[in-house]
Amino acid sequence: MRAPVSEVRPAAVRAEDWSWRHAGRRSHAVSGASFDIEAGERVLLLGASGAGKSTLLHGLAGVLGGDEEGEAAGRLLVDGRPPAPDGRSGLVLQDPDAQIVMSRLADDVAFGCENLGVPPERIGARVRGALDAVGLALPADHPTSALSGGQRQRLALAGVIAMQPGLVLLDEPTANLDPAGVIEVRDAVARCLDASGATLIVVEHRIEAWLPLVDRVIVLAAGGGVLADGPPDRVLADASGELAAAGVWLPGAAPGATGAAAGGATDPVAGAAPSASEPLLTADGLAVGRSGVAVRTGIRTRLDAGRLLAITGPNGVGKTTLGLTLAGLLPPVAGRLEASGALRDGARSAHPIEWRSKQLLTRIGTVFQHPEHQFLRGSVRAELEVGPDALRLGRRERDARVAGLLDALRLDRLAGANPFTLSGGEKRRLSVATALIARPRLLILDEPTFGQDARTWQELVRLIAEVRDGGTGIAAITHDEAFAAALGDARLHLGARAEVRA
Incomplete structure (x- = not known):
């Protein structure tokens, strides 16, 4: 193991047949996990969407809660003790908004240090060092509310780095970053680990960027236990094909082509569609x-x-803001944005921002960057019923639409689960389903493939392709080049200047 060169004491981790079941759920989020991680090891944690990777990280951070939030079995230990939120572990969540608590940049990075009782005279240096490490070169008083999604992820990482924990837990820390940002954050993590010697457990689906940094790969099995464990080269060789069958992204493996992406598929969720050449929304x-x-x-x-x-481009250039404007949820600052043809469909105004929510429901469906921002009800099934209920569909039609999407997106076994207890990938698929179920004429998707394993990625791409081929117009904000290449008919790249590529 690497010798630490700071005062940080790297943590050791042990799981002994550990399981966790969320309150109100019949099945376990994690079951039968057993492994030992030595102090200073760097581990890449893999597994299919829903295998329990995030739950395991939350357990190691000591934030799963007591008996009222779930039921544990077996043992999970950090330095031989049950995990606690005492600063020994530092967790970067899938949704960085969930751990941003202050209104100004430097104050937010300092928050964890202050709670740990770090002497005030040391906090300033830690904050500056952490912000430099993650490449967040903004004024100390920059509003956290004005950060892009990728910038928020870097801020969350900076807050953890400033705490100097012995165990660093990263839950898909680069999922919403542009390619340059992925390498920047990976290198920042590497520098901090080299300086501190801290133990690392990182969860990612796209793994190539992290392989130079890790010593070991652990793969959780979807049905419980550990599917594979060992050095990266040996585990990821996947001679038996078990990992590929489980949906694990393997190095160098291109996403499989889908028949739907090539056109000609029949859409199982869309009704009558406009002609495929009809303009729906024009910006000038x-x-x-x-x-x-x-x-x-x-x-x-x-x-x-x-x-x-x-819609592509680096973080912070306004992609999400553009998406919300196209969706009729933010007013244009200037210029023209007008609906036409089937999208306008008799509405008095051609401007989506002037439409009522019920008018938007069947015209423009939106998938937000963070899935939790659009959940309203206490179960997956009830969440999918929101749109049909607002449209006053009959029970038979509503149930048919819900059942079709639950099956198509592998959510049927989770129909009774609370949406907020799902994994990140499951939340993303549910958020896409809530937009699809109302069968809008236009879809605005913000990072639609976030958190997917190789298998669910293909299924989600196939479904979106079928919706597109059925006549629905789609704008997709994405850093996923494979998705853009598979489905993009045109590209709007927001960089130094906006340009459309055919």
Whole structure:
């Protein structure tokens, strides 16, 4: 193991047939997990979507809660003791918004240090060092509310680094980052580990960037226990094909092609669709922003029925703000954004921002960057019923739509579960399903493939392709180049300037 060169004491981890079942759930989120991790080891934790990777990290961070939140079996230990939220472990969550607590950048990074009782005279240096390490070169008083999704992830990582924990737990820390940001954050983690000697457990689906950093790979089995454990080269060789069958992304393996992506598929969820060449929404000289302050200007693009526009570009250039504006949820700062044809469909106004929520329901469906921001009810099934209920569909039609999407997105076994207890990948699939079920004419998807294993990625891409081929217009904000290549009919790249590529 690497020798630490700081005062940080690396932590040892042990799981002894450990299991966890969320309150109100019949099945376990994790079951029968057993392994030992030596102090200073760097581990990549893999497994299919829903295998319990995030739950295991939450357990090691000591934040799963007591008996009222779930039921544990076996033992989970950090340095021979049950985990506790005492600073020994530092966790970066899948949703960074869940751990941003202060309104100013430096204050948020300092928050954890202050709670741990770090002397005030040392906190400033820790904050500056952590922000430099993650490449967040912004003023100390920069509002956290003004950060992009990727910037929020870096802020959450900085808060953990500043605490100097002995065990660093990263739950898909680069999922919403552009390619350059992925390498920047990976290298920041590497520098911090080299300096501290801390133990690392990182969960990622796309693993190539992390392989140079880790000593070991542990793969959780979806049905319980550990599917594989050992050095990366040996585990990921996957001679038996078990990992590929379980949906684990393997190095160098391109996502499988789907028949739907090539066109010609029949859409199981869409009804009658507009013709595939019909313009639905046109932007010309569009400026987007919040509170009247533009973050992007001069946007010119068009969304057509039966075509997918991939919106790409680095973090912080306004992709999500553009998506919310196209969806009629933020007003344009300037320029023209007008609906036409089947999208307008008799509405008095051609401007989506002026439509009522019920008018938007069948016209524009939106999948937010963070799935939790759109959940309203206490079960997966009830969540899917929100749209049909608002449309006053009959029970038979409603139940048929719900059943079809539960099956298509592997959520049927979770129909009675609380949406907030799902894994990150399951939450993302549910959020896509809630937009699809109302059968809107236009879909705005923000990072639709986040958190998916190789198998659920293919299934989700196939379903989106079928919806597109059925005549629905789609705009997808994505850092997933494989998704953009598979389904994108055109691309709007937001970089130094906006450009559309056919």
